Amino acid sequence: MVVVMSPGATEADVDRVIGIVRGAGAEAFVSRGVSRTVIGLVGDADRLGMLNLRNQPGVSDVVAISVGYKLVSREHHPERSVIEVGGVPIGPDFLTVIAGPCAVETPEQTLAAARLARAAGAALLRGGAFKPRTSPYAFQGLGEEGLKILADVRAETGMPVVTEVIDPASVDLVASYADMLQIGTRNMQNFALLQAVGAASKPVLLKRGMSSTIEEWLMAAEYIAQRGNLDIVLCERGIRTFERASRNTLDIGAVPIAQRLSHLPVIVDPSHSGGRRDLVRPLSLAAIAAGAEGLLIDVHPDPGAALCDGDQALSAPDIAELADTTARLAALLGRVPTGATDAALLEPKG
Amino acid sequence: MVVVMSPGATEADVDRVIGIVRGAGAEAFVSRGVSRTVIGLVGDADRLGMLNLRNQPGVSDVVAISVGYKLVSREHHPERSVIEVGGVPIGPDFLTVIAGPCAVETPEQTLAAARLARAAGAALLRGGAFKPRTSPYAFQGLGEEGLKILADVRAETGMPVVTEVIDPASVDLVASYADMLQIGTRNMQNFALLQAVGAASKPVLLKRGMSSTIEEWLMAAEYIAQRGNLDIVLCERGIRTFERASRNTLDIGAVPIAQRLSHLPVIVDPSHSGGRRDLVRPLSLAAIAAGAEGLLIDVHPDPGAALCDGDQALSAPDIAELADTTARLAALLGRVPTGATDAALLEPKG
């Protein structure tokens, strides 16, 4: 932390600040310039923050330097992490696609979507049983019934399951069915929920808040890590801007920035970023090219009939094309796809 | 809902859309223009939304018209509501100030802050016992111990208590101590929490999400109302923009807009909007002038020692000046202040 004194600050002002800092057990280093004096502080950032030095006479500004997250930071953990979900790795050197329907509707729709997902090169199945919806009159998900459907489809296809949790009280229930717990964008700063999944024994997929800074996103991950769960994957899903042609604005630069600041894997959700089916392919390729370690994609056997976000779900023909380009791009960049592109899976099992 | 066909749409495309709409039990009205055809739909908006007409051949755009909130809308409830909190009214014709410390720290600090609050013209006491903090390493509040302090200070001062709830599991606990439940900005779309306070028997103070539209804010209020609790007060607290000179940007226009769309009272939090003590007075006056029915203000007996947001808390001399101007402005605008400006309360009771 650096305290910048104003041009008219007196020696007494400077001494007062030094006294407060030293009184709090921290160190203060003074630099006197021609027109201004700057005081460098070293000590516990939280205690220093509580001193409210900005309110002292003669103080012009207080500039924070230390970052607030430690466990998820790369500063003390330079090697980037690989997280395993039901045996499937997510991390550097891999390209892991998670796909499935936005919402679980029926066993048939979920199974069909899982087969599409696998055909798209997905190693993991996503699907929502508890849906956070902006309107209380919109479809809210099937609840535990949806979790059972997901477990059945996992048994049928062998794909581990990623599903959202929206309430601390249901974390144990969801964790008993799922292989990975998803925290949605609206819950990124639902601290009670972050602490609850931090105490769970399943990996967590943490979506970025739709207007959160990268620093706040990493701080939210720190909440989870602090409770003992370091199996966290970050997911960029578009931020809110003034642009109206797409649902959100994919912050593609957030991928390399988060990877530089944190050792956690970073994936991208091209479906919610754009909110338009025609943007899924270009945004997916951009994400992989920028270094994303995975994708989270909406697929639906019949997007026109989807109960949730049908506008952005991919169907079979789009998927084949996407899977092909993705695979070649991963190869070019030296990444190992974790899913098999097996066209035979598009056919129902005898 | 209006479906806009593209210039090249065929008669078959138009007929297909009409067929889908009528098949879903809704009405379709066709307008044929020189270059385009427009189809007006009338029926249940949720069902119409699920039809995903945007995906049909020949469809260029689908424009939503109906609003998604009903219970909190002024459309069917044109008279604006007055909500009572422990006997204190919030609503048109009144000016209600809610003040207190950002966080409850000790009985002494809370009582001293309550007296400052009362001197500032506050009728209601706010104070946080459960604090949602961006960093897991920041002070998280005293929990139930803080609620007890608030109850004691209410007994001492007679001021009803407003305090935040951050977890559905603790709604009953908080409601057993508080007179009004606050939903913080980060929880505006924590739907499990909204439903929990919707089932509680205490009024709710709903802060706007820091990047939420006014429509989403009203939809969040609808979640609460839908569960049976219509005693909701809306609180604008600044939105996130690119500007860095203030912590947030107070969206002063949101006050008259929300009042036009909803019958619920609207108040303003000038402390968090600006994040700077020197902005509290101008933003408070602006809020009242724009029609806000109340203010939510941070006060602290010793802001320099505050454990939370000390940078923005008002102390005694600021308060006297604010209370005076506020009272005269309210009089000019024909509003009845609900608090007494009683300077004697600044002195500790014998």
Next chain:
Amino acid sequence: MVVVMSPGATEADVDRVIGIVRGAGAEAFVSRGVSRTVIGLVGDADRLGMLNLRNQPGVSDVVAISVGYKLVSREHHPERSVIEVGGVPIGPDFLTVIAGPCAVETPEQTLAAARLARAAGAALLRGGAFKPRTSPYAFQGLGEEGLKILADVRAETGMPVVTEVIDPASVDLVASYADMLQIGTRNMQNFALLQAVGAASKPVLLKRGMSSTIEEWLMAAEYIAQRGNLDIVLCERGIRTFERASRNTLDIGAVPIAQRLSHLPVIVDPSHSGGRRDLVRPLSLAAIAAGAEGLLIDVHPDPGAALCDGDQALSAPDIAELADTTARLAALLGRVPTGATDAALLEPKG
């Protein structure tokens, strides 16, 4: 400027930075902490900025401290300025309303609007002859013919004229007719235009860019001041955010912030901020309450027939109500209105 070294920086890294800084003729002061070293720099900020110290080995961050504007800053000119426009003062202690039609259309419309403006308490007449429009197919203004109409209406009503200039080549022409030159929001960083009005002999009304920071706004004012023209009035007119219920978001906090940073007067445009007629009154009152030294308001004798921004223009009945409340609010706050509210002016001269 402060250079923050990374935790692993070596002594050689620190010495290299010091050498570069001293080699450039500036001073460097070193503060060594437990885990980090901080170097405070004092010298010419532009030269220091060119050193690109962020690129040196061992440097973690470079934090700028000095502000880039000097002539418009309050740091060396603490008393706030009063600017005179055709004899009418704008500045602290006054409340100056500038009103008129968005675009000059005909002599009759402009004269009628000027009378409305005067009835609204306006001391200055605004009206656009050169209109910057988003679409090349929208009405672009009458050009010099419009300037002549404005001059005629000034002769008739005695109201000095404020009008926009959009091209450096026409600054002299516009200045030969107008009493004040307006720079529109889209031209706030049109540096050639800023320099041209900086060389003109008429006061300048500088609108804030729709996504500019307050610092950039003051830097744009500095461009004008640097060319010798210090008669500048700042105008906040709403910023661009994600909110869609209003055309822009009035940044009401920008008023006290700009007044604290700069000695220049600050006024507010409630018409463009909201883009809705029903927001003009609440935003006007909020602006005055927050300390704005004036208002810029669209009025039109027949808003429904306006060629430009008719949605937000006030007509006669709105104006009477606004003028009345504004006058009482100004009195409460101890401000002197510079316009006369003279209902007789609503009648055409015999």
Next chain:
Amino acid sequence: MVVVMSPGATEADVDRVIGIVRGAGAEAFVSRGVSRTVIGLVGDADRLGMLNLRNQPGVSDVVAISVGYKLVSREHHPERSVIEVGGVPIGPDFLTVIAGPCAVETPEQTLAAARLARAAGAALLRGGAFKPRTSPYAFQGLGEEGLKILADVRAETGMPVVTEVIDPASVDLVASYADMLQIGTRNMQNFALLQAVGAASKPVLLKRGMSSTIEEWLMAAEYIAQRGNLDIVLCERGIRTFERASRNTLDIGAVPIAQRLSHLPVIVDPSHSGGRRDLVRPLSLAAIAAGAEGLLIDVHPDPGAALCDGDQALSAPDIAELADTTARLAALLGRVPTGATDAALLEPKG
């Protein structure tokens, strides 16, 4: 355009709207629903806009449908365009890199940068002679002297020159030296400048405004096209958001969206989007993968000594790596690079 009547609108209200519309020579089609009536309008959008129907009694909303740009739209020109700059094509099937120093400083620096640019696979040289800078105290460019240096370097290297124009009065001068005229982000809505380059005989590179919507960007291109110049290339360069870890936020989705709406080529500036050297490579690859038809990159022989934006300029080793990956990615996507990657050019000519 669609007029949505409010629930309480009367038949007289509906008839009044129809009368106004028909009186203006346009068509009106009425759709009566259970709770609302919708009126579809067909006719000239500008005339319809001037009717201000929103102000009529009983009107709840007016929804615009037609787009405002025609010449640059793909609606009537479905095949995407290829623009030639000094013989170098920019458009679908190609990948064209434009590179060079942010500012022209000396003949030696510019020549060295051009060689770096060519080594990076650039076919076109960019460099600024007229620099729009936020601060009036920052380096403003060499002016005509800089244009002469660019022309000399073109003669030496054979690379056509792209350079910025900031004032309508100097368009002819700049066009006499340059092969392509650049409009910077701050001038995207400087309509006098757009019209001036629209009348010039050189292709135009139009950067997106830093807070402009895609629609406004295309409307700005329409201003140029309307004056007769259809040789326009669009350049996405990052938008302004709340995120502070990068200078701007690259809106990668704008690439496919603009390509879908317009037939003009779209390129990306990864240097200004991120403002950080370490982001240039990931953002470049993302841009190509998303379909961008070119890149605009800052290079400098000695970034640490650059007079402008040195923080983001690439130097030789970065360039070699970028050129290699770019070439392989272009091949994968079936795109023809227009520049030769000729390492020999890194050596000065004997």
